[in-house]
Amino acid sequence: MPDLKIIIQHIMSIQNYEHTTAERLMRYVQIDTQSDPSSSTQPSTEKQKDLSRMLVEELHALSITDAHLDEHGYVYATIPATTDGDIPTICFCSHVDTAPDCSGKDVRPILHRNYDGSDIVLPDDTSVVITTQEHPYLLKRIGDDIITASGKTLLGADDKAGVAIIMDLAAYLMQHPEIPHGKIRILFTPDEEVGRGVNAVDMKKLDARFGYTLDGGERGHLEGENFSADAAVVTFHGVSAHPGYAKGKMVNAMKVAAAFLDMLPRNEWCPETTSGDEGFVHPVSLQGELERASATFIVRDFNTAQLQVHEERLKSLAAAAVASFPGSSFEFTVKEQYRNMAEILVQYPEVMANAEEAYRRAGVPCERISIRGGTDGSRLSFMGMPCPNIFTGEMGIHSKQEYVSVQDMNAAVSICVHLAQVWAGK
Numbered sequence: 001m002p003d004l005k006i007i008i009q010h011i012m013s014i015q016n017y018e019h020t021t022a023e024r025l026m027r028y029v030q031i032d033t034q035s036d037p038s039s040s041t042q043p044s045t046e047k048q049k050d051l052s053r054m055l056v057e058e059l060h061a062l063s064i065t066d067a068h069l070d071e072h073g074y075v076y077a078t079i080p081a082t083t084d085g086d087i088p089t090i091c092f093c094s095h096v097d098t099a100p101d102c103s104g105k106d107v108r109p110i111l112h113r114n115y116d117g118s119d120i121v122l123p124d125d126t127s128v129v130i131t132t133q134e135h136p137y138l139l140k141r142i143g144d145d146i147i148t149a150s151g152k153t154l155l156g157a158d159d160k161a162g163v164a165i166i167m168d169l170a171a172y173l174m175q176h177p178e179i180p181h182g183k184i185r186i187l188f189t190p191d192e193e194v195g196r197g198v199n200a201v202d203m204k205k206l207d208a209r210f211g212y213t214l215d216g217g218e219r220g221h222l223e224g225e226n227f228s229a230d231a232a233v234v235t236f237h238g239v240s241a242h243p244g245y246a247k248g249k250m251v252n253a254m255k256v257a258a259a260f261l262d263m264l265p266r267n268e269w270c271p272e273t274t275s276g277d278e279g280f281v282h283p284v285s286l287q288g289e290l291e292r293a294s295a296t297f298i299v300r301d302f303n304t305a306q307l308q309v310h311e312e313r314l315k316s317l318a319a320a321a322v323a324s325f326p327g328s329s330f331e332f333t334v335k336e337q338y339r340n341m342a343e344i345l346v347q348y349p350e351v352m353a354n355a356e357e358a359y360r361r362a363g364v365p366c367e368r369i370s371i372r373g374g375t376d377g378s379r380l381s382f383m384g385m386p387c388p389n390i391f392t393g394e395m396g397i398h399s400k401q402e403y404v405s406v407q408d409m410n411a412a413v414s415i416c417v418h419l420a421q422v423w424a425g426k
Contacts, residue, residue: 013179014362014414017172021409024164025147026109028054029156034104035097035194042200043073043097043190051096051163055188058167062174064186072200073190078183079173087182087424091208091385092169092416093376094162094215095192098154101398108150111406117142122151122400130401137218137395138403145406155402157394162214163188165392165409169416181420187211189376195337197376203383210351211387212419213377215394219408220364223389224345224352226371226378227279228304229337232311234260234318235294237329250290251327257286257293260321269310277302277370281310302370304339338374341388344381351386354426358419364411390415 031051036044052069059067059077067077098104112120117139120130128151132138149155166186185208189197216223238253267273274280279301286295299310311334318330345351359366377387393408
């Protein structure tokens with residue numbers, strides 16, 4: 001059993017610590033790190049490395065001497081162990097890129113101290129208002145310090161809040177070598193927002209047994225389950241003919257695709273009508289010409305086996321569309337994207353249990369929830385490093401209404417400090 005007196009001393013220490021999360025986040029978000037889904041390079045944009053290079057310099061300043069940026073855009077670093085014993089190496093991971101959905105260039109962060117519960121009008125575009133009606137979580141954060149952008153861009157707390165938390169954690173642990181913990185690895189990734197966040201991670205070099213991503217939302221949330229995900233492409237083939245002499249000859253592939261999309265249910269089976277543990281099928285792009293038209297879908301469900309059920313249903317709708325256009329045909333292809341991390345975490349219950357114990361020691365009520373999406377952690381889990389997701393406070397993500405509570409970030413730092421000690425105590 002861990003020494004209760006030592007635990008209390010460490011709790012007092014972290015409570016009196018002057019956190020750097022707010023200052024770090026407000027610097028980091030001013031660096032444009034938007035990723036690009038249309039790029040084939042690794043990373044998808046070179047500008048992501050601008051922040052990564054800064055992080056390496058800051059880690060070196062903390063006396064973390066092995067911190068480095070590799071050619072693929074990954075930052076690796078080690079917080080050395082402070083105690084002996086057979087302690088599993090754990091990793092804390094966050095991504096540096098911001099979503100392509102909304103501009104991340106020239107972000108102007110604003111710190112709203114002691115938030116009073118009123119709507120937040122953003123000064124550079126007063127039509128952008130963060131309301132408690134649309135964001136009820138704000139009502140739980142009255143009295144906190146809230147960081148937003150200025151109204152013209154997203155903030156980038158997704159996931160630079162996670163980056164700031166890990167950097168603050170590193171600063172605290174390097175300042176307090178008396179805290180017992182094993183070797184801790186740090187990983188900062190590019191391209192998470194375009195689904196390629198861990199494509200080139202060197203797992204042998206990372207050399208961590210278990211991991212935790214810092215990329216969640218509300219304080220207290222602990223995410224150990226996410227969607228399983230496939231991408232499906234339905235390609236329709238038509239028949240070309242001169243439009244002046246097309247009677248009985250032409251089959252327009254775009255019309256076949258339009259008929260197919262019109263067959264999709266409007267009141268179920270789609271993101272705008274599903275929640276909780278319900279899966280969905282969602283068209284994300286459409287391209288077409290007379291002879292060829294294709295629709296790309298994302299297919300999501302917590303039950304991996306259910307993906308095939310969704311895909312067969314989608315395939316049957318495509319067949320029905322083709323049947324109504326004699327002479328047309330279609331192809332149906334599926335590509336695996338990621339899988340539900342719960343399938344791995346169930347084999348290692350100590351990973352979630354230790355996190356829950358860290359939440360308890362930090363005085364943060366823990367709520368296990370499922371992610372209606374994916375994280376780097378889902379893929380890392382299947383690459384050999386079971387990796388659930390811890391909250392950061394990032395809310396309203398991928399939009400101009402993005403915000404984060406400084407106190408949420410600081411609470412996450414405290415949890416990570418306790419988590420390192422929990423693993424050492426085991």
